[in-house]
Amino acid sequence: MWGFPDRGYGTMNLLGVYIGLHDSNVALSVDGRVRYAKSERLTGIKHHRSALSFVREMCERWGVTRLDGIAFSDGDRNGLGACKLGELWKKVSPVAELGSAPTYCVDHHYAHILSTWPVADTAELELGFAIDGRGDNEARKTVIARPGARNPELVHHNATRSxxxxxxxxxxxxxxxxxxxxxxxxxxxxxxxxxxxxxxxxxxxxxxxxxxxxxxxxxxxxxxxxxxxxxxxxxxxxxxxxxxxxxxxxxxxxxxxxxxxxxxxxxxxxxxxxxxxxxxxxxxxxxxxxxxxxxxVVPPHGYDGGLSLGCLELLRIQLGLPRFSTEGFPYWQEDDCEDAPTESTIAQAVELLAQGKIVGWFQGRGEVGPRALGNRSIFMDPRQHDGKDRLNFRVKHRETWRPYGATVLLERTPEWFDLAEESRYMLRSVPTRPERQREIPAIVHQDGTCRVQTVGRDAPTSARRLVERFQQHTGLPMLLNTSLNAGGSPIFATRAQCRDFFAAVDMDALFMGNEVLVRQG
Structure with a gap:
C-alpha cells in the first residue's frame, strides 16, 4: 500500500482536513503525534469558515513540507468532492492545493464517528451513531457497524430532521x-x-x-x-x-x-x-x-470542529498504522501556550476565589471542542448564592436561565453528585445529591442537575491543582467553571484577546500563565 510500513510511522506526515461551511479545522500527525487547529480560535470569529489557505498556513507553521497521506470531509461544500450515498470513504485524486499525496474523501457522519478515537479505541467499537443538522447526502442520522474496521458497514441512513x-x-x-x-x-x-x-x-x-x-x-x-x-x-x-x-x-x-x-x-x-x-x-x-x-463514548469535539480528527483516523485505519498518541488530550488547540502556573500563582488565585471573586484562567494550551475544560475558563466559588446572577450581569451577559458547570475532583464527585464514574469532558447533566444542593447554589440547575467535569489526579490541566488548593482552603472539592470568552466569540486563544475582555467586563482577576491582572477597587 504505497510502500507504507505495516507497523510504526517512520517519518510519516498525515493530514486531516475539514473546512466545510463552518467550524473549519485541521489535524496533522507527525510520526504518530497529533497537532490540531481550529480556525475560529486563530481568527476570533466564532464558527469561522476557512479556505484551503488556512490548511497550508498551518502546515507551514508546523514545519511540514511533505505529506504522505491526506483525508478530507467536504460533502462538496467547497467543491472538493463528496462520497456517494452508501460510500463511507473513497480514494480520490489529490487536491491540487494540498499536493500530490494519496488522498481520501470521508463521509461527514463517518468522520464524526471516527473522531472519537482520542477517547476510545475505534477497533473495539461495535456501533457508531451520528446525529446532526445535516451530513452528506442529506443525512441527519447515521449508524455504522464496526466503524474502526477497514471495511465498516453502513447500517442506517436517515434524512429526516434531527x-x-x-x-x-x-x-x-x-x-x-x-x-x-x-x-x-x-x-x-x-x-x-x-x-x-x-x-x-x-x-x-x-x-x-x-x-x-x-x-x-x-x-x-x-x-x-x-x-x-x-x-x-x-x-x-x-x-x-x-x-x-x-x-x-x-x-x-x-x-x-x-x-x-x-x-x-x-x-x-x-x-x-x-x-x-x-x-x-x-x-x-x-x-x-x-x-x-x-x-x-462521546468526544468533547463531537460537532464539526472534530471532523479533521476523524479524517486523520480514517488514514490511520486504511494504512494499518498503530493508534495515535493521545498525550495531552484534549488540550491540543494551536494557540498561545502558557507555562504551568507556579504554586504561588495558584495560591493567589485560590485566595481570590475564596473571597467570592470572578477569576479568568488562561493556562497551557486550549481545549479541543466548544467547552472550557480548565485551561480557558472563568472560575468562581459555587457556594455564592448570587454567584450565577453576578457572573451573568458582570461578565457573561447571557440568558438568565442558562446554568453553569462545575470542575470537580474525581475522587470526591460521588459525595456531591449521582455519578460514580468519570465525566472528563462536561458532556453529562447529572443529578446533584439533594442534601448538597443548598451548599453549591451557583451550579445547581433548576432541575437539580449540574454539568460536571471530573478531573482525576492524571488530568493534564492545571485546573486539578487549582481545585485541590481550593479544597485545602475551603473544604469544597469543586469550582464553578464556564468558558473564557465574550458573547458571540469563540474561547480566547491569545493574551491580547484576554486583556481586551478583562478591560471590557467586570471580572475581578485574570491569570495568564504567571501573569496576574487584578481589578482595583
Missing part, C-alpha cells in the same frame, strides 16, 4: 440572540430553558416517539397544546410564559425518548458505542444515554 434543528427553530421563535451564521448556538440556549417547566405525561403518552421523523416541526406548527397550536398563539414562545415552559419541557422529553428509541433499534446496552455529531452536545439527552449504555 432534534437539534427543532431546538434551533424554537430558539428562533423565542427570538433569542445569535450572531448571524451562528444560529446553531440557539439549541444550547434552549436546552438550558427546558428545565423550568413540568412535563405533561399525558401529552407524552399520546405521541408515537419512534415515528416522529419529519413530524418534528409539527410540535410548533400543527399539534395543539392546551387547545391551541403554539405558532398560532400570540406571544407563546416567551420564557416568562408558564405554558411555554411546560410545552418546552414536554417536547424536550419527547426528543429524549425519540433518541432513546433510535438507539434501542440498533444497540444493546452492553455494546461499545460511539456517539457524535452536533446533537451529541446535548448534555440532558446524553445523560439518559449514558445511563442505558455504560460503554457509550
Amino acid at each position: 432534534f437539534g434543528r427543532l431546538l434551533e427553530r424554537i430558539g428562533e421563535l423565542m427570538k433569542l440572540s445569535a450572531t448571524p451564521g451562528n444560529e446553531s448556538d440557539l439549541a444550547g440556549k434552549v436546552m438550558g430553558a427546558q428545565a423550568y417547566g413540568e412535563v405533561d405525561q399525558d401529552f407524552v403518552r399520546s405521541v408515537d416517539v419512534e415515528a416522529l421523523g419529519e413530524r418534528l416541526y409539527d410540535f410548533t406548527d400543527k399539534v395543539p397544546w392546551r387547545g391551541r397550536v403554539p405558532i398560532e398563539t400570540p406571544d407563546f414562545f416567551q420564557f416568562d410564559n408558564p405554558s411555554f415552559r411546560d410545552w418546552l419541557s414536554t417536547v424536550h422529553a419527547l426528543l429524549a425518548a425519540h433518541t432513546q428509541a433510535h438507539f434501542a433499534r440498533f444497540a444493546r446496552p452492553d455494546m461499545a458505542i460511539a456517539y457524535a455529531g452536533g446533537c451529541a452536545q446535548n448534555v440532558v439527552i446524553n445523560q439518559e444515554l449514558f445511563l442505558r449504555y455504560p460503554r457509550l
Whole structure:
C-alpha cells in the first residue's frame, strides 16, 4: 500500500482536513503525534469558515513540507468532492492545493464517528451513531457497524430532521440572540430553558416517539397544546410564559425518548458505542444515554470542529498504522501556550476565589471542542448564592436561565453528585445529591442537575491543582467553571484577546500563565 510500513510511522506526515461551511479545522500527525487547529480560535470569529489557505498556513507553521497521506470531509461544500450515498470513504485524486499525496474523501457522519478515537479505541467499537443538522447526502442520522474496521458497514441512513434543528427553530421563535451564521448556538440556549417547566405525561403518552421523523416541526406548527397550536398563539414562545415552559419541557422529553428509541433499534446496552455529531452536545439527552449504555463514548469535539480528527483516523485505519498518541488530550488547540502556573500563582488565585471573586484562567494550551475544560475558563466559588446572577450581569451577559458547570475532583464527585464514574469532558447533566444542593447554589440547575467535569489526579490541566488548593482552603472539592470568552466569540486563544475582555467586563482577576491582572477597587 504505497510502500507504507505495516507497523510504526517512520517519518510519516498525515493530514486531516475539514473546512466545510463552518467550524473549519485541521489535524496533522507527525510520526504518530497529533497537532490540531481550529480556525475560529486563530481568527476570533466564532464558527469561522476557512479556505484551503488556512490548511497550508498551518502546515507551514508546523514545519511540514511533505505529506504522505491526506483525508478530507467536504460533502462538496467547497467543491472538493463528496462520497456517494452508501460510500463511507473513497480514494480520490489529490487536491491540487494540498499536493500530490494519496488522498481520501470521508463521509461527514463517518468522520464524526471516527473522531472519537482520542477517547476510545475505534477497533473495539461495535456501533457508531451520528446525529446532526445535516451530513452528506442529506443525512441527519447515521449508524455504522464496526466503524474502526477497514471495511465498516453502513447500517442506517436517515434524512429526516434531527432534534437539534427543532431546538434551533424554537430558539428562533423565542427570538433569542445569535450572531448571524451562528444560529446553531440557539439549541444550547434552549436546552438550558427546558428545565423550568413540568412535563405533561399525558401529552407524552399520546405521541408515537419512534415515528416522529419529519413530524418534528409539527410540535410548533400543527399539534395543539392546551387547545391551541403554539405558532398560532400570540406571544407563546416567551420564557416568562408558564405554558411555554411546560410545552418546552414536554417536547424536550419527547426528543429524549425519540433518541432513546433510535438507539434501542440498533444497540444493546452492553455494546461499545460511539456517539457524535452536533446533537451529541446535548448534555440532558446524553445523560439518559449514558445511563442505558455504560460503554457509550462521546468526544468533547463531537460537532464539526472534530471532523479533521476523524479524517486523520480514517488514514490511520486504511494504512494499518498503530493508534495515535493521545498525550495531552484534549488540550491540543494551536494557540498561545502558557507555562504551568507556579504554586504561588495558584495560591493567589485560590485566595481570590475564596473571597467570592470572578477569576479568568488562561493556562497551557486550549481545549479541543466548544467547552472550557480548565485551561480557558472563568472560575468562581459555587457556594455564592448570587454567584450565577453576578457572573451573568458582570461578565457573561447571557440568558438568565442558562446554568453553569462545575470542575470537580474525581475522587470526591460521588459525595456531591449521582455519578460514580468519570465525566472528563462536561458532556453529562447529572443529578446533584439533594442534601448538597443548598451548599453549591451557583451550579445547581433548576432541575437539580449540574454539568460536571471530573478531573482525576492524571488530568493534564492545571485546573486539578487549582481545585485541590481550593479544597485545602475551603473544604469544597469543586469550582464553578464556564468558558473564557465574550458573547458571540469563540474561547480566547491569545493574551491580547484576554486583556481586551478583562478591560471590557467586570471580572475581578485574570491569570495568564504567571501573569496576574487584578481589578482595583
